[in-house]
Amino acid sequence: MILTIGIIIIGGLNMNKTTLELLNEFAQCIDKDILVFHGDDTECSIERKHIYISKAPYILDYLIDYLLIDMGYDFTPYCSSYVFGLIHELGHIVNGWIDKDGYSLNVLALKESDYSVYNKQYKYLRLSDEIHSNEWAYEFIKKNKKILKRLERELRASDGKF
């Protein structure tokens, strides 16, 4: 999907927007019904089309390793881990559920397992919903590099307020 509409690509940098307004504008170029909120974790509700973005860095080292080594993705030249988190959640909403029952069962099993944090994360990232969402995110990033560069600039210029 190539992002060709929206306020982000029209006119000069808008310095008066809050970070949350920018994230909402960006997400609503993909689907106008999406709402972005601040959250403790970066996650989404596919049914409600709500995305929660945490200020904490979304991508830990092992996620970058996983994407790079196992899937051959390297988003770091194109966007921050923070913006990658948003695009990953957008991927969930655009794709819809791939395997809702499998997802719920596996997440429950992982929570109750004795795996290390690394192994839990690793297995989580291999769930089909996560794989598809990361694939969507990476395709989106490759096709929209200029827009993402602009979004990153606008986010840096925004007030950081949620």
Ligand SMILES: [Zn+2]
């Ligand atoms: Zn996910």
